[in-house]
Amino acid sequence: MSDTHEHSVAFVRTQAVPAAPPPFQATGPVKWVRENLFANIPNAILTLLSFYAIYVVLSATLPWMLNGIWNTQSLAECREILQGATGACFSVLVERWNQLLFGFTYPAEIYWRPTLAFVLLFLAAAPVLFFDLPRKLLVFTALYPFIAYYLIWGGTVWTPVFALLGVVGGFLVYVRFVRNSFAAGFFGGIAAAFVIWWIAGFIVPMLAWENPVLAAVPSRDMGGFMLNMMLGVVCVSLSLPIGIALALGRQSSMPLIKIICVVFIEFVRGVPLITLLFVASVVLAYFFPPDATIDLILRVIIMITMFSSAYIAEVIRGGLAALPKGQYEAADSLGLDYPQAMRLIILPQALKISIPGIVNVAVGLFKDTTLVSVISMFDLVGMIRGPILASTEWNGVYWELFMFAALLFFIVCYGISQYSQWLERRLATDHR
Amino acid sequence: MRKTVLFGALTVAGLAASAAAAGTLDDVKARGKLNCGVTTGLAGFAAPDANGEWNGFDVDVCRAVAAAVLGDPKAVEFVPTTGKTRFTALASGEIDMLARNTTWTFSRDVDLKFDFVGVNYYDGQGFLVPKELGVTSAKELDGATVCIQTGTTTELNLADFFRANNISYEPVPIETNAEGQQQYLAGACDTYTTDASGLAATRATFEDPSAHALLPEIISKEPLGPLVRHGDNEWGDLVRWTLNALIAAEEYGVTSTNIAELSAGTNNPEINRLLGTEGNLGEMLGLSADWAKNAIMAGGNYGEIFAKNIGEATPIGLARGLNAQWTNGGLLYSPPFR
Numbered sequence: 001m002s003d004t005h006e007h008s009v010a011f012v013r014t015q016a017v018p019a020a021p022p023p024f025q026a027t028g029p030v031k032w033v034r035e036n037l038f039a040n041i042p043n044a045i046l047t048l049l050s051f052y053a054i055y056v057v058l059s060a061t062l063p064w065m066l067n068g069i070w071n072t073q074s075l076a077e078c079r080e081i082l083q084g085a086t087g088a089c090f091s092v093l094v095e096r097w098n099q100l101l102f103g104f105t106y107p108a109e110i111y112w113r114p115t116l117a118f119v120l121l122f123l124a125a126a127p128v129l130f131f132d133l134p135r136k137l138l139v140f141t142a143l144y145p146f147i148a149y150y151l152i153w154g155g156t157v158w159t160p161v162f163a164l165l166g167v168v169g170g171f172l173v174y175v176r177f178v179r180n181s182f183a184a185g186f187f188g189g190i191a192a193a194f195v196i197w198w199i200a201g202f203i204v205p206m207l208a209w210e211n212p213v214l215a216a217v218p219s220r221d222m223g224g225f226m227l228n229m230m231l232g233v234v235c236v237s238l239s240l241p242i243g244i245a246l247a248l249g250r251q252s253s254m255p256l257i258k259i260i261c262v263v264f265i266e267f268v269r270g271v272p273l274i275t276l277l278f279v280a281s282v283v284l285a286y287f288f289p290p291d292a293t294i295d296l297i298l299r300v301i302i303m304i305t306m307f308s309s310a311y312i313a314e315v316i317r318g319g320l321a322a323l324p325k326g327q328y329e330a331a332d333s334l335g336l337d338y339p340q341a342m343r344l345i346i347l348p349q350a351l352k353i354s355i356p357g358i359v360n361v362a363v364g365l366f367k368d369t370t371l372v373s374v375i376s377m378f379d380l381v382g383m384i385r386g387p388i389l390a391s392t393e394w395n396g397v398y399w400e401l402f403m404f405a406a407l408l409f410f411i412v413c414y415g416i417s418q419y420s421q422w423l424e425r426r427l428a429t430d431h432r
Numbered sequence: 433m434r435k436t437v438l439f440g441a442l443t444v445a446g447l448a449a450s451a452a453a454a455g456t457l458d459d460v461k462a463r464g465k466l467n468c469g470v471t472t473g474l475a476g477f478a479a480p481d482a483n484g485e486w487n488g489f490d491v492d493v494c495r496a497v498a499a500a501v502l503g504d505p506k507a508v509e510f511v512p513t514t515g516k517t518r519f520t521a522l523a524s525g526e527i528d529m530l531a532r533n534t535t536w537t538f539s540r541d542v543d544l545k546f547d548f549v550g551v552n553y554y555d556g557q558g559f560l561v562p563k564e565l566g567v568t569s570a571k572e573l574d575g576a577t578v579c580i581q582t583g584t585t586t587e588l589n590l591a592d593f594f595r596a597n598n599i600s601y602e603p604v605p606i607e608t609n610a611e612g613q614q615q616y617l618a619g620a621c622d623t624y625t626t627d628a629s630g631l632a633a634t635r636a637t638f639e640d641p642s643a644h645a646l647l648p649e650i651i652s653k654e655p656l657g658p659l660v661r662h663g664d665n666e667w668g669d670l671v672r673w674t675l676n677a678l679i680a681a682e683e684y685g686v687t688s689t690n691i692a693e694l695s696a697g698t699n700n701p702e703i704n705r706l707l708g709t710e711g712n713l714g715e716m717l718g719l720s721a722d723w724a725k726n727a728i729m730a731g732g733n734y735g736e737i738f739a740k741n742i743g744e745a746t747p748i749g750l751a752r753g754l755n756a757q758w759t760n761g762g763l764l765y766s767p768p769f770r
Contacts, residue, residue, distance in 0.1 A: 278517075376511075385608075385610070386512065390478075392479075
């Protein structure tokens, strides 16, 4: 059979025909456009409408942006140059950028200090955020709060040193006692830290030099985006552990702890943040003698941390509730005690489930830090609404300033959101 | 206006005031700085400039008091306060005096336990209209839409005025001055009403201020002045007479330029007593003899402060009006220095 076949055909192609190029409509950008933009008639109509909408937005904003003026001394000068043409007056950003970023009373010659603290923040946060990095970097993370405090506030170096000593002392006591009982270690550690701080309260003034290496800056002088960043970073990082503790406490079988946690969470969640801020700035002043008040920023940090930890506690409780009961029973059957079960089995899973919720609270919290402008602290929005819009030069510039503020907040919030999505993908171990 | 107050907190304020009040003058001297409450920013009255230096009409009152007490107009810690935090800040002792264009009213003076030491600006509620509306009097505003800040006494004044004149209006409630400015420019309302000084400052920021006019009617009394806590009369006297010294200096023609010459001694005994070359007025206040001279040199006399911050040569462009000396038909009248 094969033989006959071999001779029945006059010509047999021995090589493949070279591939012809695909038809013009089925390749490259044309194909993409046809498939994605003009696949059918409704799609085409929607595409055209979208183009029109984009055109309208851009034709209104682009001339305004591109025609922007960057180098005048006041809004009136901007208007003089523009002569009625549309154009932004970005000069306000050029003249007041330092006030927008650092507040108007932070000394200009030491802007490098908060800037350095900001750069170091990335170094300190990296090992926490990206757990592939070497674990030894965590030492720097642990030191970072004290370094940042020293850089931003300045003053005598002994304040952060003794604060660090207190934490180290507390930790050592905790390690010593935790073998016998968690409660003894925990409360013993806290007590030891407070004892060290109390003693430091007497020693530090003696050790302080007349002229510290880094000039002290009072809290009242902090402002601008720096204040938002400080409040946001400190409150998010404090409220996460407190929130976890509250969430676990709320599920505790010990009635006293459970009641304390439930009352705290429900009370703090039931009160608007702005009320807590007013309490911090106004009412607390009555509880202290006029010359011995607690630092205003500290009061605000306490209030915002309380507020967000109550929310994070509820988010994490959601994660705990989502775990099947079998996980708890499995931990018990392995003979793990409560801290081990939580640390090794329950929390890793519950926290993974809670990531979107936690990030949601963190982003919301970061934006809520602008609320401090109502208690006359000059954060970014407070700077814009107060001093800058009230100056005779810039009264009437709204879009430029608020767009700048929106841009800064967007960069940070988008960064947080992108990180959380990366984290979710990284931790995705289930089969979807 | 600006009556929104945390009444609950203020009850506590009354209790705490007496505790925090004693010996403010000694506290200030010991501290070496005057804690002065100002606004978080109001064009012409108090706002920090590009270098972070506070400037403005109310700010200069603080500087004058600091100069009188401490001899240094820079020895002021400006504590920015909002409409909601100002009274508690004063009552709790966080600030020594408040110079934050606050209207002197009965309840603030009596019930909130403060002492208004005088008036540094006589304001009143006015109306801003676009010229193309063709209105020349507030009484022609029948049926107009009015932008009005909610929760303020301006709202009540407005209702009273329209009812008394038997005409109707449609309120457009707004929250802040900046919002009012935008709403008015966007045409959401025919007229915008608030304190006349605020309207003038607002109009000055418009692209074309000449297209808008302030109506002649002023429908309320808003005497703005510095205030101190109840219970420390020595300190109250000191702030009161520092303000009076600024006003009297203008009346007697004492300015920051000729004060050095005049303080060498003149043949006007009133000026001599004011500047401390005669009598012992400073000693009575517990201050040095040249206290008033220092206060006047800080920013000039009342007229100079007015002209520099909000006068007709500035973008705010306010005329003296009621704030002229009594000799020029205004209301400024300092009791004698004797």
